[in-house]
Amino acid sequence: MKRWHIVLFLAPAVLIYSVFSALPLLDTLRLGFYATNDAGASHFSGLSNYLTILTDPAWSSAFWNAMCNNFKFFLIHLLIQNPIGLILATFLSLKGLKFARQYRTFIFLPTLLSVVIIGFIWQLILSPLWGVSESMMNFVGLGAYFQPWLGEEGSALITLALISVWQFVGIPMMLIYAALLAVPEDIVEAAYVEGASSWRIFWEIKLPLILPTLGLVTILTYVGNFNAFDLIYSVKGAIAGPNYSTDILGTLFYRTFFGYQSQIGSPTMGAAVATLMFLVILCGVGAYFYFVQRKLTRYEL
Amino acid sequence: MRTLSTRHLVLATLLAAGTAQAGTVNIESWRVDDKALWEEVLIPAFQKKNPGIQVKFTPTAPTEYDSSLTARLTGGTAGDLITCRPFDKSLDLFKKGQLEKLDGKAGMENFPASAKVAWQSDDGKATYCMPMASVIHGYFYNKKIFKDLNLPVPKTQAEFFAAMEKIKAAGKTPIALGTADQWESNQTVLTNVGANSWKGEEGRKALIAGKAKFTDPQFVAAWEQLSKMGPLMGKGASAQTYADSQNLFAMGKAGVYPAGSWDIAYFNKEGLDFGAFPPPVAKAGDQCYISDHTDIGMGVNPKAKNKADAYKFLAWLGSQEFADLYTNKVTGFFSLSNHLISVQDPVAKQMLDWRKSCKSTIRLNAQIMNRGTPAMENELWNVSSQVLNGKMAPKEAAAQIQTGFAKWYAPQQK
Numbered sequence: 001m002k003r004w005h006i007v008l009f010l011a012p013a014v015l016i017y018s019v020f021s022a023l024p025l026l027d028t029l030r031l032g033f034y035a036t037n038d039a040g041a042s043h044f045s046g047l048s049n050y051l052t053i054l055t056d057p058a059w060s061s062a063f064w065n066a067m068c069n070n071f072k073f074f075l076i077h078l079l080i081q082n083p084i085g086l087i088l089a090t091f092l093s094l095k096g097l098k099f100a101r102q103y104r105t106f107i108f109l110p111t112l113l114s115v116v117i118i119g120f121i122w123q124l125i126l127s128p129l130w131g132v133s134e135s136m137m138n139f140v141g142l143g144a145y146f147q148p149w150l151g152e153e154g155s156a157l158i159t160l161a162l163i164s165v166w167q168f169v170g171i172p173m174m175l176i177y178a179a180l181l182a183v184p185e186d187i188v189e190a191a192y193v194e195g196a197s198s199w200r201i202f203w204e205i206k207l208p209l210i211l212p213t214l215g216l217v218t219i220l221t222y223v224g225n226f227n228a229f230d231l232i233y234s235v236k237g238a239i240a241g242p243n244y245s246t247d248i249l250g251t252l253f254y255r256t257f258f259g260y261q262s263q264i265g266s267p268t269m270g271a272a273v274a275t276l277m278f279l280v281i282l283c284g285v286g287a288y289f290y291f292v293q294r295k296l297t298r299y300e301l
Numbered sequence: 302m303r304t305l306s307t308r309h310l311v312l313a314t315l316l317a318a319g320t321a322q323a324g325t326v327n328i329e330s331w332r333v334d335d336k337a338l339w340e341e342v343l344i345p346a347f348q349k350k351n352p353g354i355q356v357k358f359t360p361t362a363p364t365e366y367d368s369s370l371t372a373r374l375t376g377g378t379a380g381d382l383i384t385c386r387p388f389d390k391s392l393d394l395f396k397k398g399q400l401e402k403l404d405g406k407a408g409m410e411n412f413p414a415s416a417k418v419a420w421q422s423d424d425g426k427a428t429y430c431m432p433m434a435s436v437i438h439g440y441f442y443n444k445k446i447f448k449d450l451n452l453p454v455p456k457t458q459a460e461f462f463a464a465m466e467k468i469k470a471a472g473k474t475p476i477a478l479g480t481a482d483q484w485e486s487n488q489t490v491l492t493n494v495g496a497n498s499w500k501g502e503e504g505r506k507a508l509i510a511g512k513a514k515f516t517d518p519q520f521v522a523a524w525e526q527l528s529k530m531g532p533l534m535g536k537g538a539s540a541q542t543y544a545d546s547q548n549l550f551a552m553g554k555a556g557v558y559p560a561g562s563w564d565i566a567y568f569n570k571e572g573l574d575f576g577a578f579p580p581p582v583a584k585a586g587d588q589c590y591i592s593d594h595t596d597i598g599m600g601v602n603p604k605a606k607n608k609a610d611a612y613k614f615l616a617w618l619g620s621q622e623f624a625d626l627y628t629n630k631v632t633g634f635f636s637l638s639n640h641l642i643s644v645q646d647p648v649a650k651q652m653l654d655w656r657k658s659c660k661s662t663i664r665l666n667a668q669i670m671n672r673g674t675p676a677m678e679n680e681l682w683n684v685s686s687q688v689l690n691g692k693m694a695p696k697e698a699a700a701q702i703q704t705g706f707a708k709w710y711a712p713q714q715k
Contacts, residue, residue: 058674058675058705058708059674123542126540127537127540127541127545128536128537128538128540128541129535129537129541129545129548129549130545130548147537148536148537148538148539148540148541149540150481150540151479151480151481151537151538151539151540151541151690152539152540153692236481237364237482237483238364239483239679239682239683241480241481241483241682241683241686242480242483242539242683242686242687242690242692243683243686243687243692244683255679258367258368258371259367259368259371260368260676260679261367261484261676261678261679261682262389262390262666262671262676262677262678262679263674263676263678263679264389264390264393264676265367265368265371
């Protein structure tokens with residue numbers, strides 16, 4: 001065999017990926033088909049876990065509530081985080097912008113912090129007792145509009161999503177920024193010479209060229225949001241109050257798998273929830289590749 | 302059969318390894334706050350009597366304790382001694398063979414039957430954790446505010462709400478309480494102030510026997526008290542955490558604080574002048590009930606590497622010396638043993654003295670009721686928080702809990 005080096009070079013990645021990622025995933029899929037009795041012994045039970053989650057009202061209402069919240073969480077990211085990331089990246093890539101590097105660093109900085117710290121800081125900022133937000137709003141005459149946003153059913157999820165947007169906006173910004181830098185100078189210059197405005201150059205030259213990156217950012221956001229858990233857990237705990245209004249699939253999974261307070265954890269039921277999460281992500285990614293990615297035109301530059 | 306024999310083989314090897322190198326006794330616990338106390342007071346006291354035995358206290362944060370302990374027990378890496386939650390959490394471990402049976406072990410003879418109930422099989426035939434301590438619930442009040450406004454310590458609910466209105470009128474927060482963390486709404490509020498309405502054990506046992514429902518007036522009355530307390534919680538209470546409430550009360554900005562006795566140590570440290578009163582009764586002269594909850598026990602891991610020493614430590618936990626150290630050094634946890642202990646802290650003593658005039662009960666849903674799906678404890682956190690926030694009517698709260706309970710509990714389905 002002449003191409004033995006391919007096998008050699010692939011081996012470490014394939015080994016590590018299979019042992020720590022693919023096998024556990026397959027085992028989770030398997031575990032979802034089992035159930036445990038009082039003594040902790042597990043036995044094969046077919047689709048019963050899935051039937052419980054999807055048809056038993058006590059489970060299905062929690063599941064659909066989490067799913068619905070998860071979609072809201074994702075939509076807020078999609079509609080706010082990514083456009084802001086695009087705008088920031090466009091400004092940063094403008095020629096002659098002073099302190100561009102400093103801005104870039106500052107905007108990217110929160111991404112490096114632990115989610116637990118972010119959650120804690122924002123909880124303090126928004127606290128109705130000690131937070132600075134109410135006095136800052138008073139300062140500009142908006143004090144009357146202050147609400148305990150993290151404690152209200154209507155606003156808690158949106159607030160958490162916005163905190164997450166604030167933290168992670170640096171990532172789409174950097175990816176799009178890199179794509180914008182890769183747009184060849186001569187095309188842009190040629191357009192200038194032809195008399196195109198910056199606005200038109202952006203819409204008709206730069207945007208089509210970075211569309212594959214925008215697609216990538218969307219799908220990364222989707223996968224990230226449907227796996228999200230840490231921010232909600234650190235701010236609202238695993239029962240994701242008030243009245244489960246911030247419950248997403250990640251917290252539902254945690255409660256089911258590990259248990260929370262009096263709820264005794266069930267690894268098999270948890271595996272079923274994890275499998276459903278996996279399927280949701282798989283369908284989303286699959287649909288994206290089938291309907292969007294295939295049709296994207298990549299320009300040879 | 303094969304798995305069984307492998308398990309025995311592993312166990313035997315572990316035991317052999319244990320005796321060969323008399324290792325350290327590791328204690329699993331969720332009491333992160335008490336780490337210094339264990340290391341500086343309790344363990345040295347034990348070692349004085351038992352030289353040569355190494356003991357290590359390795360706590361995990363309370364919210365993560367149960368899940369990480371389960372993982373370690375399953376993986377075979379858990380410590381020798383396991384701090385036990387009361388009732389179903391520990392019963393679940395026992396059923397899975399992850400806790401030793403302790404009947405007849407040294408030290409167990411020092412505990413009354415009532416203290417052991419929290420760690421016994423349903424038929425009462427097997428006990429698997431040694432009772433360590435209980436916590437008592439009630440209200441703390443800020444002595445200065447009560448004196449300044451000339452308020453008497455309330456005995457009835459009418460007096461209580463009248464006092465709260467006066468504190469509110471004086472521009473202070475009447476009740477230091479928030480619902481962001483949700484658990485307080487049940488553990489220090491509903492099962493604390495509600496015990497008087499459902500007559501403590503009488504109401505709790507009636508629910509278990511299927512003779513009463515949550516929708517009965519005596520339980521709805523408890524949520525009605527919560528709905529009255531809601532507007533007295535102060536601004537933005539829906540986003541106020543447990544730590545926020547503690548701070549608010551410690552800074553002297555609130556009149557009362559629905560408390561668990563474990564908070565005594567914290568407020569002592571903050572230097573606050575406070576007293577305690579039991580939850581007010583409906584009308585003067587009524588029998589009073591307090592939530593006197595068996596909270597902490599200690600069990601032995603069947604796969605312990607150092608079982609002989611673990612039992613020596615357990616025997617010491619049953620001694621007068623430990624009872625005295627634990628009650629007086631870990632202020633707010635009360636030993637469950639039969640030994641006579643003199644309590645030194647004034648507020649702790651006050652709370653313990655309520656046992657003489659009021660009848661004790663454990664937290665309403667602690668036994669049996671937490672077993673099914675939906676998990677009642679979590680549901681109670683949720684609905685009680687909503688009642689406090691004014692988002693749910695007391696009757697709706699009762700109906701939701703009753704529906705969830707009747708769904709899986711046979712005696713409630715009649």
